Amino acid sequence: MYGDTVLEIQGLTKTYKNNRGIADVSLRVNEGDVYGFFGPNGAGKTTVMKIAAGLAKADRGSVRLFGYDPGERYEDAMKQVGVLIEKAEAFEYMSAYRNLEQAARLYPGLPNSRIDEALELVGLAAHKKEKVGHYSLGMKQRLGIASAILSKPKLLILDEPTNGLDIEGMVEIRELIARLAKEEQVTFFLSSHLISEMEMICNRVGILHNGRLIREGGMGELVHGSGQSLESYFVQQIRAEREAGRHEPAEVHYH
Structure with missing residues (x-):
């Protein structure tokens, strides 16, 4: 069911004027994936997705969409992307x-x-x-x-696709994503605060905390093996990072 890599991110780093941003983010979305990208507000999810879609530039790192760098060959990279x-x-x-x-x-x-x-x-x-x-x-x-x-498109990059929807609308969009993935073989890279909804359709997940990717992998590997729901797993991982003192936003310094 899952095939070639359609989105590959390696060492993605971007720093804003306040020294906050994302640091060394690497992930992979394969053909057929419904990849859920989760993190607290301000974690950097939208920054990663904008760079992946060619809407912002990284300071360091690389993005490949269907093998193309959107910064260099935007039309080729984006022609199969919504x-x-x-x-x-x-x-x-x-x-x-x-x-x-x-x-x-x-x-x-x-x-x-x-x-x-x-x-x-x-x-x-x-x-x-x-x-x-x-x-x-x-x-x-x-x-x-x-x-x-x-x-x-063959790949859909959706940042909070259920934003503003009522409960019925949320369910309909979740069902739409599941249907497009199954019937039209559309691959998804999406973020959402509705983790319990996304758990029903995601097969891979990435968890971003303060600009750093702290967990990335298959649902079975990360979540189901722990016997937890995705929501419980997410909360546990974020709390563990905070308790370990890894709570400062990502800062990148150039020498």
């Missing part, structure tokens, strides 16, 4: 359908039927003619996911 980082962006004076029409211009030859298909998948088909300015936060998030899956 991205939703932080909040979904859209033209609020346009309808959902018109927004996706604009996004579809980036993918020559994409049929209009795919727009309707994407809206149906995320539960917005009945609202496709409404202006996005009238949408709730959750509906805007669904539209962001529709835009991310529009081109039928």
Whole structure:
């Protein structure tokens, strides 16, 4: 089921002006994975995902998407990748359908039927003619996911994809991720605060704490072998880091 490496991160380091950031992060996402990337607020998850998606530059380290460095060959690296980082962006004076029409211009030859298909998948088909300015936060998030899956990517990088959704919406998005992974062989690299939801679909996990990757591996290897839920395992690992005194945010100094 799991094949070649589609995303490889090696020694990723980025320091901000306050000396905080991420330090020496390395991870691998293989074809067929639903990789859950977890960590407390401010741990650096979004920074890692932005760099992975070519939206920010690292100070050190490397990223490979399908074998390409997005910093050097962005189009080749990203042509099979869909991205939703932080909040979904859209033209609020346009309808959902018109927004996706604009996004579809980036993918020559994409049929209009795919727009309707994407809206149906995320539960917005009945609202496709409404202006996005009238949408709730959750509906805007669904539209962001529709835009991310529009081109039928092989890898989806999703930062908090259930942000703003009610309980029913969270379940629907989790089911959508599971369905795309199984039926369309889409690989996922995603972050979420809803660890109990993600446990149902993730096969690999990475735990980031204060800019450092403290655990990374398969669910069976890391979690199930301990007899704990993913949520309990996560809390235990974060507490252990803090109790061991490894609680300072990552700082990188150049000599």
